[in-house]
Amino acid sequence: MAFLELPRRAMEETMFRYAGLGVLAALLTVPASAQIGNPAGLDADTKMSEPGVPAPHQTNNQDRLFARLAAAGGMAEVDLGKLAAGKSETGAVKDFANRMVTDHDAANDKLKQLAEAARMPLPEKPDAEHAAIKERLQSLSGEAFDIAYIKAEIVDHQKTSLLLQWEISLGEDAELQRFAAETLPGVLQHLESARNIHADLTGAAIR
Template identity: 60%
Template sequence: MYRQLIAPFGMLVLLSGTAFAQIGNPAGMGADTRMTEPGIPAPHQTNNQDRLFAQLLAAGGLPEVEFGNIAGDKAKADAVRQFADMMVRDHTDANAKLKDLAEAARIPLPTELDPDHQVVRDRLDKLTDEAFDEAYIKAQIVDHQKTAQLLAWEIAFGEDAEMQRQAAAMLPVVLDHLRRAQEINAMLTGAGVRILPEAMAVNDQKR
């Protein structure tokens, strides 16, 4: 589903300078949107992009915490355990904030792993030691690339201003997670992983 929605990482560069100018996205408003004043949606007004964003972000946030807890117990490398602890901490907080926003906007969120993440969970359950560490970190690279692009998509095309602000706040954090995961993967495998320059440019500008 991500593949149908997500623009290339180059989009993140564009958003680094224009994200806050897009808040409210007048071009994407639904016909029934209530306004606080002309051109400014009332709080918690959503369009299709907001609703799909919230559901996809929740579907990605659930396994971050669940897999992080698993890695906290099973990981062999200290760097992997520390990364997993960070995932549990940061994504528990992000999931709680998203839940509050979704409840205010009456958007139902998933509460169980989706099929793709269940496959990853089943594989991680069978692995130990170095094999577990490598599989967990590689899955984290993929998930954080998807999440970064999903956040960029919401910033550009969402209508709910609070969701857009949450996406803008999360984006540099997720990009930092991605960078750390890539560095750990290189350490574990002895092979460098190419960090997308566009993504790193956004992360540097956000600091």
């Protein structure tokens, strides 16, 4: 079954089950022909701001799913970052956690503005998966906490980078596509930093 033909819930579960394994990388690689404000799938009577360019915030199911997943993940990054900044005793981990709070807080605010303009409801708290991660981290301390937190960050940023590429390539809302394109480089930098910290903590690299 083609990825885009999956029901919304199955699509979400499939993305998150395989994102960390790289199975979706080929599917989600942004093609050279990807365009901002992809008009594919628009109804014939959809109003255009310019010939061939969709009016602002022409959202589809892809855009709305992207916004929900990105918002839940972004809130979790801030929440877990605050936890790690206060709990970790390792300078590199604390610095990374503080960066997660600052960077993702700014991205969350931007996404919220776009969602409000497009009248798309967003979740108000992190999802159950991230709540479980936080609960586990709260039970750890010292090096065990640092390693578990950084591992979770690696997985989350792998998933987020794929989610952003998915929106850039297949989204329909021009503003959300631009948001994804602007956010992706920072997420990839976060991922590389987390991998480097994990290698320093454990002596083992995660790619």
